[in-house]
Amino acid sequence: MIRHHPSAETLLAHAAGTLPAGQALVVAAHVQGCGACRAELARLEALGGAVLDELAPEPLAAEAFAAVLDRLDAPAPKPPAPPRQADLGLPAGLRLPAALHGAEIGRWLWVGPGIRYSRVRLPWAPNENVMLLRVGGSRRVIPHSHGGAEFTQVLHGGFTDSTGHYGPGDMAEADHDLAHQPAADPEGCICLAALEGGLRLPWRGWRTTRRHG
């Protein structure tokens, strides 16, 4: 049962293609597993179709059609080689969302007791801060706030913070003004997260870290 979904504005921005790539990846991972959001996204894309239909046409150059006709029989560009993805030793039955297929996935790195992270690098947006996080049973993540929005999709297990409990398939959308200390469920938690502007940890000074948008 999915209880936490992306906000209406976020889904609209996803349909419009205006979300940063990292956030778009997390939303795509959520939508893949959420029938309600798939239907809502289909409606919002239909809205995009309606907007396209209603635009005042802008004529193309006179030779445009001939130019395209000339290219119809050219071979389509080859898809990129599959990216390097570390074997993460995921729990049986857990598969990474299809949205991650083009992403490079690093091995688990230790960040603190019971907490590991794996860097997710998007070849098409290498500066986006995306990661898989694995938090051991009942562990607490260090308290932090964010330089920007933090989107988190739960893939396995779950966590609780001041905004509620998040289980498999749930997506959390945290603003830069949320300071929280998520605690994993007894069975632990694996999630996909996109961070804007990095984490702000208390001992590094909340206010001194760089802030984007």
Added chain:
Amino acid sequence: MLIRRVATARDRQAFAALFKYFAPRVKAYLRRAGLEPGEAEEVAQEVLLSLWRKAESFDPARAAPATWVFAIARNARIDRARRNHGLPGAPEPEEAEDELAPSAETLTLTAEREARVRGALGQLAPEQQKIVKLSFFSDTPHAAIASELNLPLGTVKSRIRLALAKLRAALEEVR
């Protein structure tokens, strides 16, 4: 069904008709999204070329033609911005494997959904229609909406939320 004819028969007449209708609208969309005229022209041609190549993957049970073309144009716009920074495009989104084959029922539902969405958009107040439309055009939609409608930036998010709520209410009404 023109896209079907392109997919199954590689029908160039059908493609010409699609080009005539969609290419100028795609170009208009790209111009509104901030591309320079020359770049919008190039990308519009690429979008129509993609339409030819991907016609087989068009599924009328999932989207109306304009909705499908919109998605291709949107992705082409994003990929162009990435290429301008020397980056590769994102891979094609993959279909979930457990998706069921379209039935006649879902086909009707798609047509209905598209009609309902258009009806609902038409029912919104002009300012709300404008907010929804502007949301589709810009990489910084909130800032663009704020400057075009002369609203404080902080108000824009709540206006978008309001417009979407109205849209949903209108969708429920016509159901």
